[in-house]
Amino acid sequence: TSFIFKEVCGYPLSIFFIVVNEFCERFSYYGMRAVLVLYFKYFLRWDDDLATSIYHTFVALCYLTPILGAIVADSWLGKFKTIIYLSIVYAIGQVAMAVSAIHDITDTDRDGTPDNMTFHVVLSMVGLFLIALGTGGIKPCVAAFGGDQFSDHQDRQRRTFFSVFYLCINGGSLLSTIITPILRAQDCGIHSQQKCYSLAFGVPAALMLVALVVFIVGSGMYYKAEPQGNIMLDVCKCIGFAIKNRYRHRSNQYPKRQHWMDWAEEKYDKLLIAQIKMVLKVLFLYIPLPMFWTLFDQKGSRWTLQATTMNGYFGSLVIQPDQMQTVNPILILTLVPIMDSVIYPLINKCGLNFTPLKRMTVGMLLAAIAFVCAALVQIEIDKTLPTFPSTSQSQLKLLNMGSETVTIKIFNDFFVLQASNEYFTFEAGQINISVGHPEVRNTISLAKGQRQTLLIPLTITDEWLMTDDITSKPQEGNNAIRFVNGMKTAVNVSIPAANFGLIEPFSYSNYSLIKNGKVTFTLWSGSQSCEYSTDFGFGSSYTFFIPSTLVFGPNCQESITAAEDIKPNSVHMALQIPQYFFITAGEVMFSVTGLEFSYSQAPSNMKAVLQAGWLFTVAIGNFIVLIVAELAKLPKQWAEYVLFASLLVAVCFIFSIMAYFYTYIDPAEIEAQFKKNVNEDDEDNKHKLQKTERSNGKINVTKLSYYNMA
Numbered sequence: 114t115s116f117i118f119k120e121v122c123g124y125p126l127s128i129f130f131i132v133v134n135e136f137c138e139r140f141s142y143y144g145m146r147a148v149l150v151l152y153f154k155y156f157l158r159w160d161d162d163l164a165t166s167i168y169h170t171f172v173a174l175c176y177l178t179p180i181l182g183a184i185v186a187d188s189w190l191g192k193f194k195t196i197i198y199l200s201i202v203y204a205i206g207q208v209a210m211a212v213s214a215i216h217d218i219t220d221t222d223r224d225g226t227p228d229n230m231t232f233h234v235v236l237s238m239v240g241l242f243l244i245a246l247g248t249g250g251i252k253p254c255v256a257a258f259g260g261d262q263f264s265d266h267q268d269r270q271r272r273t274f275f276s277v278f279y280l281c282i283n284g285g286s287l288l289s290t291i292i293t294p295i296l297r298a299q300d301c302g303i304h305s306q307q308k309c310y311s312l313a314f315g316v317p318a319a320l321m322l323v324a325l326v327v328f329i330v331g332s333g334m335y336y337k338a339e340p341q342g343n344i345m346l347d348v349c350k351c352i353g354f355a356i357k358n359r360y361r362h363r364s365n366q367y368p369k370r371q372h373w374m375d376w377a378e379e380k381y382d383k384l385l386i387a388q389i390k391m392v393l394k395v396l397f398l399y400i401p402l403p404m405f406w407t408l409f410d411q412k413g414s415r416w417t418l419q420a421t422t423m424n425g426y427f428g429s430l431v432i433q434p435d436q437m438q439t440v441n442p443i444l445i446l447t448l449v450p451i452m453d454s455v456i457y458p459l460i461n462k463c464g465l466n467f468t469p470l471k472r473m474t475v476g477m478l479l480a481a482i483a484f485v486c487a488a489l490v491q492i493e494i495d496k497t498l499p500t501f502p503s504t505s506q507s508q509l510k511l512l513n514m515g516s517e518t519v520t521i522k523i524f525n526d527f528f529v530l531q532a533s534n535e536y537f538t539f540e541a542g543q544i545n546i547s548v549g550h551p552e553v554r555n556t557i558s559l560a561k562g563q564r565q566t567l568l569i570p571l572t573i574t575d576e577w578l579m580t581d582d583i584t585s586k587p588q589e590g591n592n593a594i595r596f597v598n599g600m601k602t603a604v605n606v607s608i609p610a611a612n613f614g615l616i617e618p619f620s621y622s623n624y625s626l627i628k629n630g631k632v633t634f635t636l637w638s639g640s641q642s643c644e645y646s647t648d649f650g651f652g653s654s655y656t657f658f659i660p661s662t663l664v665f666g667p668n669c670q671e672s673i674t675a676a677e678d679i680k681p682n683s684v685h686m687a688l689q690i691p692q693y694f695f696i697t698a699g700e701v702m703f704s705v706t707g708l709e710f711s712y713s714q715a716p717s718n719m720k721a722v723l724q725a726g727w728l729f730t731v732a733i734g735n736f737i738v739l740i741v742a743e744l745a746k747l748p749k750q751w752a753e754y755v756l757f758a759s760l761l762v763a764v765c766f767i768f769s770i771m772a773y774f775y776t777y778i779d780p781a782e783i784e785a786q787f788k789k790n791v792n793e794d795d796e797d798n799k800h801k802l803q804k805t806e807r808s809n810g811k812i813n814v815t816k817l818s819y820y821n822m823a
């Protein structure tokens with residue numbers, strides 16, 4: 114097809130539209146993904162399990178649909194039209210998501226909650242399906258279409274293009290993962306104000322429309338390779354015939370052929386057979402690759418969970434656990450230029466031939482190192498975690514509700530108690546406690562596997578109270594807080610985000626989860642009130658004790674005592690930076706190189722198909738996470754990290770052997786030779802090829818015979 118070819122600094126101008134398109138599309142995808150689980154949980158009101166399963170199913174679907182997009186592009190519509198049509202599908206999906214998040218549409222009673230949840234669920238599921246079809250479908254086409262814009266001699270420029278392409282992906286995803294959570298946190302609505310998911314999905318929808326418009330604007334400048342018929346069907350038929358023919362000629366009387374695909378020669382074009390061999394060779398090399406993604410994709414799940422058990426205070430800045438993920442695109446934006454302009458040229462200068470497959474091998478090793486770092490951090494975290502009772506043990510803490518100190522005797526040990534912060538561990542089911550002078554004795558039954566607090570009353574002859582305490586770290590960096598009322602009157606405790614309710618005299622509230630930062634509690638007793646402020650870190654649990662002597666006034670700061678049930682997270686989130694550094698350095702070496710490798714080693718009519726094969730390794734990697742985590746079931750998280758690191762090192766070893774035997778090819782050169790020779794007889798053909806071999810020394814005999822040209 115005809116197109117206007119313009120070059121800027123040796124690069125086709127058309128790639129400008131392609132990289133801007135990719136920037137907007139990735140903004141759209143990652144922005145929507147950043148708030149998806151919260152949308153399920155808080156808008157659609159799904160439980161955690163359903164929300165995470167639907168989320169992972171969606172992500173997996175996004176990496177399976179590239180196969181569909183690639184087949185349509187390479188066999189039928191061509192990459193350009195496939196990108197246009199599937200981008201429209203994608204944008205419709207994003208708009209459907211934005212509309213599904215407008216609560217006012219079905220909020221007939223105007224109470225701020227949707228009244229017809231089915232409408233919102235169905236619309237958002239249709240939206241997600243269209244998005245998965247769109248994003249996955251265009252993904253292999255956009256990268257390959259970008260590669261198509263370069264001519265055969267522009268290898269260096271094409272490599273730079275793939276690096277810039279990767280930078281745009283990460284620029285877009287970085288911006289959107291920062292912006293959409295902010296948009297979601299705004300309040301919006303027509304009749305009532307609610308969290309603004311419609312805006313958080315609306316902006317990605319708008320960016321997808323921008324991506325589409327930018328791509329269409331560049332239309333006249335693209336080189337558009339024509340699809341060459343239903344290539345995938347031909348490939349399948351050709352492979353099927355080769356297998357059948359080989360089976361038919363299995364007896365020793367038939368001479369062996371160099372490659373099993375050569376058994377298709379009786380019926381199929383030699384060029385097609387050669388192209389299939391190229392694809393199969395690369396696909397075979399892909400077999401170990403999913404293991405890299407298995408580790409890579411855990412930064413979104415396991416590493417974020419790890420961050421929830423860490424301290425996120427960076428001076429006055431507080432980093433939330435899921436915000437640590439933005440370290441990845443930030444590092445990509447710095448590492449890709451450093452690698453391209455410093456590290457790789459330096460390695461070249463040292464005379465080392467750092468081939469794509471060697472880079473990918475090093476990338477895998479770096480990812481394994483990242484997991485060893487994660488394991489070391491986990492060991493540090495584990496040291497700070499409380500020791501919870503085993504199923505045969507009980508733990509007990511004592512809290513003196515009176516103002517006088519009391520002497521307590523448990524078995525034969527004496528304790529002088531104001532308020533205790535410590536849990537004592539017991540193997541026995543019952544313990545004898547003697548309190549005060551003269552002694553009051555009591556036999557306490559303890560619950561196995563539980564933590565409990567014994568509230569010793571003001572008058573020790575009164576009834577003794579036992580509370581059940583929290584036995585796991587609060588999730589997602591929250592703090593679990595409760596109040597014990599030691600007063601003779603009921604007290605109401607509230608904060609803007611929670612109400613602990615009315616706490617009866619000598620009793621206690623349930624735990625409430627609150628975020629980190631400074632919190633001011635307001636305590637009410639009748640018309641009297643006072644305020645108590647305190648700072649919370651991440652992942653702690655406290656029991657606040659309101660003493661009988663409390664005097665209501667402007668503040669009750671001095672009177673209330675805090676018993677620490679679980680210490681706040683003390684290992685700093687900055688310790689995760691080395692693991693992020695290594696996994697991202699690994700990603701640059703593995704993923705950026707792999708993207709370009711998949712393009713450069715693919716025959717011209719199957720470029721998108723090989724890109725889809727590359728993305729398929731991501732989908733398989735995600736499934737392996739589920740399988741290994743389910744099968745291994747290791748009691749310690751650090752051991753699981755070490756297991757994944759070891760598996761990757763083993764896989765990396767196998768890959769390096771496979772890579773050693775891989776011979777790089779120039780598909781364009783091989784295809785050109787086939788086309789040149791198509792009408793010439795065998796003798797003439799051989800003669801010409803020998804001449805080529807002598808003149809450019811690039812194509813070697815093994816390669817010619819492998820592709821059956823000689």
Ligand SMILES: N[C@@H](Cc1ccccc1)C(=O)N[C@@H](Cc1ccccc1)C(=O)O
Nearest residue numbers: 282283286287290438441442445704731
């Ligand atoms: N580094 C990632 C982008 C990212 C952004 C924010 C949080 C985590 C990751 C990236 O470049 N992704 C690329 C390539 C890729 C990586 C993994 C699986 C499939 C593709 C992308 O195209 O999204």
